[in-house]
Amino acid sequence: MITTLDRYIGRSVLTGVLAVMLLLLVLIGFFEVVAELEDVERGYTTGKAYSYVFLGLPRYIYELFPVATLLGSLIGLGILAGNSELMAMRAAGISIARIVSSVLKAGLLILAAVIWVGEYLAPLTEQQAQRMKMEALSDQISLKTRYGFWSRDDNTFINIRQVLPDAQLADVSLYEYDGASRLLRAIYAERASYESDGWVLHAVSVSRFSDQRIQVSQQKKLTWQTQLEPASLDVLTVKPHMLAAWDLWRYIDYLRNNGQASVSYEVAFWGKLAAPLVTLVMLLLSIPFVFGSLRSVSVGQRVFVGAMLGIVFYLLNRAFSYMAVVYSFNALFATALPLLFFMGLAWWMFRRVP
Incomplete structure (x- = not known):
């Protein structure tokens, strides 16, 4: 009372x-x-x-x-x-x-x-x-939508749904086109990490497109060569103490x-x-x-x-x-x-x- x-x-x-x-x-x-x-x-x-x-x-x-x-x-x-x-x-x-x-x-x-x-x-x-x-x-992250961040590296379009601390990405999609704007390959990775020799995609699904068929393959790891650097993504991340407690707990896990x-x-x-x-x-x-x-x-x-x-x-x-x-x-x-x-x-x- x-x-x-x-x-x-x-x-x-x-x-x-x-x-x-x-x-x-x-x-x-x-x-x-x-x-x-x-x-x-x-x-x-x-x-x-x-x-x-x-x-x-x-x-x-x-x-x-x-x-x-x-x-x-x-x-x-x-x-x-x-x-x-x-x-x-x-x-x-x-x-x-x-x-x-x-x-x-x-x-x-x-x-x-x-x-x-x-x-x-x-x-x-x-x-x-x-x-x-x-x-x-930033001149590398060119567009933000409700579906994540989009960037372009030559003929490859990059979609990143989530940027995690320590140079970690989640839900990464790559779309590679040829000079005639035809889709050649689509790559989806559950996560990506930056190592000494560049980006490494983990739990990867690769779809290759041709006039006759679509070929899908699975890979545990795949090296990703791109001009996109972790320093360009730092500004997308939030300091740990500013994350919600539930988000921190999930990332710790x-x-x-x-x-x-x-x-x-x-x-x-x-x-x-x-x-x-x-x-x-x-x-x-x-x-x-x-x-x-x-x-x-x-x-x-x-x-x-x-x-x-x-x-x-x-x-x-x-x-x-x-x-x-x-x-x-x-x-x-x-x-x-x-x-x-x-x-x-x-x-x-x-x-x-x-």
Whole structure:
């Protein structure tokens, strides 16, 4: 049940979080626009550069949620404390546990936003942004349709349905024509990988066309010589941590089935699952500051402390992620350790609240 107290405290917290998020997005957006304008050329116009930055903002929203939640809740609750409203609530017999409950109810809305942005909005807009920029700058991927990406290599037309990380393609079709525009050969491959000597097609079906008949053959592997390079496809892929959790899990399963290393994607997967919990911990971490040792300091000092905590968490999280990839640590352990540390810090600080 949502009471008037829940709405009042929740509104203060959510207003602070939204204000911090908006400020961070304005700053990041400005620097991103400056960087993108340097790439403006030919088909990549100024308008497309602005569109690219705008479509990339959901990615930053998702990445900034924990820090914005910590800073925003510090500001929102700090204003209540500065106006002696929290003290009045305590004097009226409202316990800290009841106030925490109101904050957590607001946190449920934040968690829902984190999940929606991370699992749906950010992956979708990031893909659209990358594809738009690719179409404007690339001279090898010439057409994007609902049926994938199309390119032309001399008399061969290439259709790629899915571009995977690590120079991997899925659902690849090649159509070879002669000088008279007659179809000579159609090749379909379940997947393609880039190796030292070029592209290799896997699980291949080859159809050869003549005036009298169509001959179909199956091959496990087939070398594919083309001018299309992995670097030209990089812009089509989305960074692992921006893929939806389900897509990450499927790709991890694919890598395992093919005997390939999947640690970096496992770290991204567990990070996606932990993101809502990280945001909740950051929200809880702000409460002891307001009731504890920082209750009498200014908003600026609270923001500074919150920013330092956010930076520490980010650095710890990045450090353990890189260590997991380099030293083949357990991905769940690498993801959970910084989170458990901050959960312990929040619990310790709660115990010190008078």
